[in-house]
Amino acid sequence: MRVTGDYIYESKNTHDAYMVAGAEDSRYAQFVSVPHARDCYDYSGWGNGAEKIYEAAVVGEGANGVKFSFECWPDALDNEYSIYAISCKHVFGCVSLKRKHYCILNKGYPKEEYERLVSQIKKDMERNPYRDPQGRIWSYGEFLPINLSLFAYNESLAHAYFPKTEKESLASGFKWHEFTATPYTATKQWVDMPDTLAETPDTILQEVIACASCGKAFCIVSGELALMKNLSIPLPRECPTCRHNARFVRTNPPRLYNRSCQKCSRPIQTSYAPERPEIIYCEECYKVEIA
Known part of the structure; x- marks a missing residue:
């Protein structure tokens, strides 16, 4: 279907x-x-x-x-x-x-x-809807008002997919949270990390490592090291946040674009933006192309 x-x-x-x-x-x-x-x-x-x-x-x-x-x-x-x-x-x-x-x-x-x-409450919510500080009306049938959210905008997935500045978030009625990073002094630079797991001593768990991308300090925990040994994968050179961001940018955003098949010109919807270099086909032309 x-x-x-x-x-x-x-x-x-x-x-x-x-x-x-x-x-x-x-x-x-x-x-x-x-x-x-x-x-x-x-x-x-x-x-x-x-x-x-x-x-x-x-x-x-x-x-x-x-x-x-x-x-x-x-x-x-x-x-x-x-x-x-x-x-x-x-x-x-x-x-x-x-x-x-x-x-x-x-x-x-x-x-x-x-x-x-x-039944009485629903009728009252329709007659006397909640009005948020931006003047938006929230009557029965709408999700909870955004200004009552338990989380700030920059703490949510929404911020990852649809970034906003603090000013834009507050103007839209969202909360904003300023993160205070705990300062740590790195005891090992990423360039000094062992190249293989065989060369990695368990004392790596006591090291504070400087991230290769952002310079922030991170550490490797025992469960993480055990998993890497089990999968035979190398030690990370980047902090968890930078690793997550590197994975995230490889996913298509939750947005569809109205485009045309580049073979038959049929109108299609795709998550590939018009400025991207990939060739986009409709389903039928794609099946013919790969047959």
């Missing part, structure tokens, strides 16, 4: 998706890395049997009917406007609950009373 997006695996009827596996009948899904996810819309992470998820993030493991929520799992059912609701069913506006049913603002109610109050 047809899909659109990038890094999509074993999915069908899924559109405008990014890094998803086993998605079905979904749209605007991203980082759904564990199959399966069905009937989801505007959903970020992570799948594993999730169904009917709408405007929610970090929800999965059997979750069903979760809307406008964050970190609700496993087997969450009918959660709305809730955060860290673990194995909860039929909760609204709850935070840090575990295995609770029919709760509003962390208070339990009989089923009929819960349903009556939730």
Whole structure:
């Protein structure tokens, strides 16, 4: 079945998706890395049997009917406007609950009373929506307002994919966090690192190494060294942040461009920007080309 997006695996009827596996009948899904996810819309992470998820993030493991929520799992059912609701069913506006049913603002109610109050709250949210400091309206049916986010913009994946300056972030209503790096004095320069694992003594674990790219200090921990020995891979010369950034720049961004097949001129969507040098074909022309 047809899909659109990038890094999509074993999915069908899924559109405008990014890094998803086993998605079905979904749209605007991203980082759904564990199959399966069905009937989801505007959903970020992570799948594993999730169904009917709408405007929610970090929800999965059997979750069903979760809307406008964050970190609700496993087997969450009918959660709305809730955060860290673990194995909860039929909760609204709850935070840090575990295995609770029919709760509003962390208070339990009989089923009929819960349903009556939730219906009343939704109507009131539509009549009296929240207005954020930028004047934007957030009524029922929208995700939690961005100025109430638990994280600053530059602490999120959004900043990696869609960079903003501090001024731009604050003007948009996001928070900003200034990181204070702990100063360390390097005891070994990257050029002095052993070339092979056979030449590497265990005392490397006590060294503070200067990164080859940014110069910041980093160290190698015992588990990391054991893994490198097991896989027979060389010691890193760069700090974890620089290594992550080097991997990140090799991935296509979560953006589609309207272009034309360079063989038949058919309109197509692709994650390859127009200024990139690669030759872009539609699916049919690509299959003919590689046959």
